[in-house]
Amino acid sequence: MNGAQALIRTLADSGVEVCFANPGTSEMHFVAALDTVPEVRGVLALFEGVVTGAADGYARMADRPAATLLHLGPGMVNGLANLHNARRAHTPVVNVIGDHATHHKTVDAPLESDIDALTGWTGGWTRTSTAAASVGADAAEAVAAAAGGRIANLVLPADVSWGEGGVAAQPIPVQPRSTVEDSVLAEIAEVLRSGESTVVLLGGGATRERGLRAASRIAAATGVKLFAETFPARIERGAGLPAVDRLGYLAEQVQWQLTDVRHLVLAGAKAPVSFFAYPGKASELTPDGCAAHTLAEVGSDVVDALERLADLVAKGVEPLLQAESRPALPSGPLTPQNWTEVIGALLPEGAIISDEANTSGLMIPMTTAGAPRHDVLTLTGGAIGQGLPVAVGAAVACPDRPVICLQADGSAMYTISALWTMARENLNVTTVILNNRAYAILRMELTRVGAEAAGPKAKALLDLAQPDLDFVQIARGMGVSATRATTAEELAEQFAAALERPGPHLIDAIVPSLI
Amino acid sequence: MNGAQALIRTLADSGVEVCFANPGTSEMHFVAALDTVPEVRGVLALFEGVVTGAADGYARMADRPAATLLHLGPGMVNGLANLHNARRAHTPVVNVIGDHATHHKTVDAPLESDIDALTGWTGGWTRTSTAAASVGADAAEAVAAAAGGRIANLVLPADVSWGEGGVAAQPIPVQPRSTVEDSVLAEIAEVLRSGESTVVLLGGGATRERGLRAASRIAAATGVKLFAETFPARIERGAGLPAVDRLGYLAEQVQWQLTDVRHLVLAGAKAPVSFFAYPGKASELTPDGCAAHTLAEVGSDVVDALERLADLVAKGVEPLLQAESRPALPSGPLTPQNWTEVIGALLPEGAIISDEANTSGLMIPMTTAGAPRHDVLTLTGGAIGQGLPVAVGAAVACPDRPVICLQADGSAMYTISALWTMARENLNVTTVILNNRAYAILRMELTRVGAEAAGPKAKALLDLAQPDLDFVQIARGMGVSATRATTAEELAEQFAAALERPGPHLIDAIVPSLI
Missing domain, CATH: 3.40.50.970 (Thiamin diphosphate (ThDP)-binding fold, Pyr/PP domains)
Structure with a gap:
């Protein structure tokens, strides 16, 4: 050997x-x-x-x-x-x-x-x-x-x-995650019972079913508000699960979400910070006068901590579960909103969403909230080009579940050859390219950082037109069947058809930029 | 500011x-x-x-x-x-x-x-x-x-x-490269006059016109043999310039090229080493019994050193210049050899070749040796995905010269979006994809490292078929016009047509794998 x-x-x-x-x-x-x-x-x-x-x-x-x-x-x-x-x-x-x-x-x-x-x-x-x-x-x-x-x-x-002389080794038992002390649970229970405005921020394993159910029981019993971290690695959601909003991407959104909050309980998540710095704006987003309390460090057994905390403060209380509810199928030319309604209307049971839709995906959490139960995998580190590869991996891990990749155009080009692997492995991935022909997020950020006086050279660096990217041809060139949608009806028809067939399909959805 | x-x-x-x-x-x-x-x-x-x-x-x-x-x-x-x-x-x-x-x-x-x-x-x-x-x-x-x-x-x-308060700074004069001492030149001159079998290995600036002319004078006067380093950053060649072969990629080739050589004079190049290690084979390729002499360190003024050395040992001797000579235009289905003859037959004056053809390009140095004067930019560090981006940069630097990108299929996929930049900037780049549907070099290396007993899983990891990559569609998807060539006639027609038109064009040349 x-x-x-x-x-x-x-x-x-x-x-x-x-x-x-x-x-x-x-x-x-x-x-x-x-x-x-x-x-x-x-x-x-x-x-x-x-x-x-x-x-x-x-x-x-x-x-x-x-x-x-x-x-x-x-x-x-x-x-x-x-x-x-x-x-x-x-x-x-x-x-x-x-x-x-x-x-x-x-x-x-x-x-x-x-x-x-x-x-x-x-x-x-x-x-x-x-x-x-x-x-x-x-x-x-x-x-x-x-x-x-x-x-x-x-x-x-x-x-x-x-070299010869190789020796296979025995597996090493996995170390259990560290558990949270009873005294910490008691302190947090005290905070929850204080009646003061409190947010519990869920991260890591807490955004999976068991954690969400425990957190929802706590919220139902004590009136605290729940948020998930901005970019969860994996969040389970949809009908039959507790619905938890994520903190926003923009600092202003987070500040609005945390208005007047006096206690921030960190459950497997870090205290929120701004994604980027902006002239004269804060980096740390925990409001003044708000105390941060750590229930469970990132990496510790946050699910166990939430369940034990629920037993302390919410004995016998049931979680609040999302009812099934889907948007109506829209019609007309694609817009930043109506494409998300198509996804919400048609999302299949047990779907896995790899979400790198960026600005185009702003409405996705709302329009899919009441869809059948599904998982969402988000862009955790901000390094673009994640969506297509993560969809490949999810489809290899879960061959019997439909994988939906919601993918911004600019980011798609970083790792576009993932399409070829989808074809070779015949993976059940339906990719929707949100083709707005721009680094739209940078158009927004150019203004937000105060660099308003942008001239033609600056604008050209944020523009993906001239020439337009044709993802139908690119996908076919890598062996993935592909179609173009410019209306909600076309997107609905193509999306439904792609879910019916095994193997990968790509939809080049021409969606106007939000910005 | x-x-x-x-x-x-x-x-x-x-x-x-x-x-x-x-x-x-x-x-x-x-x-x-x-x-x-x-x-x-x-x-x-x-x-x-x-x-x-x-x-x-x-x-x-x-x-x-x-x-x-x-x-x-x-x-x-x-x-x-x-x-x-x-x-x-x-x-x-x-x-x-x-x-x-x-x-x-x-x-x-x-x-x-x-x-x-x-x-x-x-x-x-x-x-x-x-x-x-x-x-x-x-x-x-x-x-x-x-x-x-x-x-x-x-x-x-x-x-x-x-931040405000920026101050533009004055440019800093560029430091001249270090020059070689007269005593070193005298020692090397002694070696060259010894009559013993000697190779001068040219690297850095020595593979440009002035260095090549000086080296050629030295060779003509003393009978030493010249080689260029295996992967020069830029080598000037073609009719009217001294012709210098490059050291081979494979250790065996280099050993053959250096057979019985007693002196290796390093002129802006390092002593040759094997690209990879192989069980039981040498890493350093300078033969036993061969003395290495450094004329000019990498980064020093090797051109000046060669010219001064030529004045010492080759006063009044002229360099030996390559005569114009092109292969005949071949016909029939594309082969690993005949596609290179098409390039040699049609290469335009002043072309810049970005060469990442890898195994498919083995014959290119021979078939273009007597073509009109041109530059070749090679894959210097072995990190694949260089060819298309280097072609972009060369075309931006030299808008009036035709850029030819000879690009292996597997490596092309690393940085394929370079095609979009070629389209946006309307760069005069003609890309020939050598589409052999394999990591052909790895098929060869799998055998060379002694891992012969490869099964189906191993072979699948070296295979780019299933599905085949269609570079015509991929290129068109990024705004670059593209055609497919399966015969020498088609390649010749498409290559000539691409050179006539401004802007980029891609030819997907279906060439069988050498291995």
């Missing part, structure tokens, strides 16, 4: 079933070894940003990590943007980063670079394997390290990969 | 005429300030890998840096692969990396990351501007730092950009 075989055998035994890959020469023994471990599926992507984003989407849905296979430093850098998003999502990811053979590191070959700088950038856990005999044990530790919601980087020199 | 205006004013005064950009909110004041400096052209790319690759291609042709505009750490990471190639090419690049406002750095906003780790990874020069009053001076230093062939990173916090 060589090192690569021991590594993959250990990954499989540790519960890793998928490896999203874009390999190079230094990874050839790893690639060859995949056939020796039937439990691990290899999924090829044509760009590392698709690899890492897919691993993020997979783990958000599967609740266990996928592996990635990346080609030295210059391959890894292409995957860093979506690893940034995965880090912000607290997603477990196990990166296998091929490196030159140990004896080749000293000759400064063309692809040589400082991999440590890159693994450091991702945060999390890093190890460089030094021998075929120990790489199995390294892999088991990598999976265990990732399990808490971290990125684990295993650097695999080619000679460790091809 | 705010900081951004002072910065751009200084860039212009320091000779920077183009800014390749993919901005975000933290860069909005920079974007707005572009209109205040007419001399600096903004060129939008839809992905940072296109931004940085274009800056590399621009500077290789213009011999002065372009600026880039990148959006915080998560935007910069997308540009790192082509910055790696630029670093290996010793290209001057000035990156302006927007960052959060200074007071916003502490709140761990979603896009916050360790930018220092990334700038460190690129090597070169880095500074974080701290005040609007000094950012002009920082910019002048950045341009000066880049001029030696380095990457200069200027981190620009948003408050420095929007």
Whole structure:
């Protein structure tokens, strides 16, 4: 057994079933070894940003990590943007980063670079394997390290990969999340009973069903208001689940949502901050005179904490559940609102939404609130180009659920080759491109930062027209069937038809810009 | 004048005429300030890998840096692969990396990351501007730092950009390259006169006309053999110039090229090393018993050194110049050889070739050797996805010269949105996609590393079929006219037609894989 075989055998035994890959020469023994471990599926992507984003989407849905296979430093850098998003999502990811053979590191070959700088950038856990005999044990530790919601980087020199004497290692039991002390629960219960205006901010596992139900019981019993963090890694919502609004993207929205709030209880979420800085505006958005209280740190067992807190303050109280309710199917030319009504009217049971609709998606939370139960995966770290890859990963994790990718045009172009992987793997992903032919969010931000006096050169840098992007042709060029919708009726017909058929489909929805 | 205006004013005064950009909110004041400096052209790319690759291609042709505009750490990471190639090419690049406002750095906003780790990874020069009053001076230093062939990173916090009190700085005179001592020239002259088998390896500026002419005089006078480094940043070649073969990509090729060589004279190049490591094979390729002599270090004035050396050993000797000679136009279905004959037969005078044809391009150096004079820009760092962006930059630098991008299919997909920038800027780029529907180089490498026993999962990870990529549709989707060629006649007709028309065109050439 060589090192690569021991590594993959250990990954499989540790519960890793998928490896999203874009390999190079230094990874050839790893690639060859995949056939020796039937439990691990290899999924090829044509760009590392698709690899890492897919691993993020997979783990958000599967609740266990996928592996990635990346080609030295210059391959890894292409995957860093979506690893940034995965880090912000607290997603477990196990990166296998091929490196030159140990004896080749000293000759400064063309692809040589400082991999440590890159693994450091991702945060999390890093190890460089030094021998075929120990790489199995390294892999088991990598999976265990990732399990808490971290990125684990295993650097695999080619000679460790091809060296004989590999030993598969036993899986390492996952450490339970840290639990919250009773005394903390008692203090928070005191705050909730104070009668003062209180918001509970839900993040991490608290935006999944159990957490939401407990939080809803607490709100029903005490009158506190619930919000989810602005960009949850995964939020379960729709008819039959408690409905919780997310904090807004803009600082002004958050300030309005938190008006007159005296207590902010943090349940697996951080205190809100402005996404960007603006001249003369605050960065921290907890209002003056509002006390922040931590119920559960990010990464601790927030679901358990909410359930125990509910038992303290809401014994016998039931959660408030969203009733089924859908918008009527609209008609006429597409608008920033009516396309979201189409989605709300037709969203299928059990859908997974990968949401990178950005400005075009402002109304989506409202128009889908009463749709059948579904999951939403959001852009956690602000590094655009996440939507399509996360949809790939979610569809690999959940082949029996329909995946809907709501994708802004500008961001789509960062990782557009994800469409090819959807075609190759015949994934059930319906992509709706919100094609407003602009970086619309930047048009808004240009004004908001006070840079109003923009001339033609500035405007051209925010404009995606000249030429218009034709996503129908781009998708077909990558083997994905595609259609264009300019009216609500066309979008409805195409969306419904796409959901009927297995495999991927893309709708190029020509939607005017909000701004 | 705010900081951004002072910065751009200084860039212009320091000779920077183009800014390749993919901005975000933290860069909005920079974007707005572009209109205040007419001399600096903004060129939008839809992905940072296109931004940085274009800056590399621009500077290789213009011999002065372009600026880039990148959006915080998560935007910069997308540009790192082509910055790696630029670093290996010793290209001057000035990156302006927007960052959060200074007071916003502490709140761990979603896009916050360790930018220092990334700038460190690129090597070169880095500074974080701290005040609007000094950012002009920082910019002048950045341009000066880049001029030696380095990457200069200027981190620009948003408050420095929007702050008033900016002061444009005077340009800093470029430091001349270090010159080689007479004693070194005398020692090398001794080697050349020894009569022992000697190779002079040319790199950096030595692969441009003046260096080549001097080297050719030396070879003609002393009988030494000349090679260019495997992946020159820019090599001038064709009829009327000295013809110099490049060292091969494979270690075996280099070993064959250096058989029985006793002296290796390094002229602006490093001693050859294997691109990758292979079990049981050498990393350093200088043969046993061959002495390496450094005529000029990488980065020093190698052209001056070669000219002075020629005056020592080849007084009155003329260089040997390539005669004009073109292959006949071939016919029949495309093959790995005949497509290169089409290019050789039709290559126009003054062409710039951006070469990322990889395995498909093996014959290109032979079939274009006697074509009219042209420049070739190669994949210097092995980070794939360089060809299309470098073509963009070369075409911006040299609007009156035809740019030919010879581009492998798999690598094309890394930075495919470069096509959109070609369309927007109406660049004279003719792209020939060598569509062999495989990572053909990896099929070869899978065998070469000794991983022969590859099963179906391994083979699938090297295969770009299922579905086939249709580059005609992809290109048209981005506004670039496109055609498909399956025979030599079709390729010849389409290539000639594309050269006649202004603006970009793409030919999807269906070429069987060599392997």
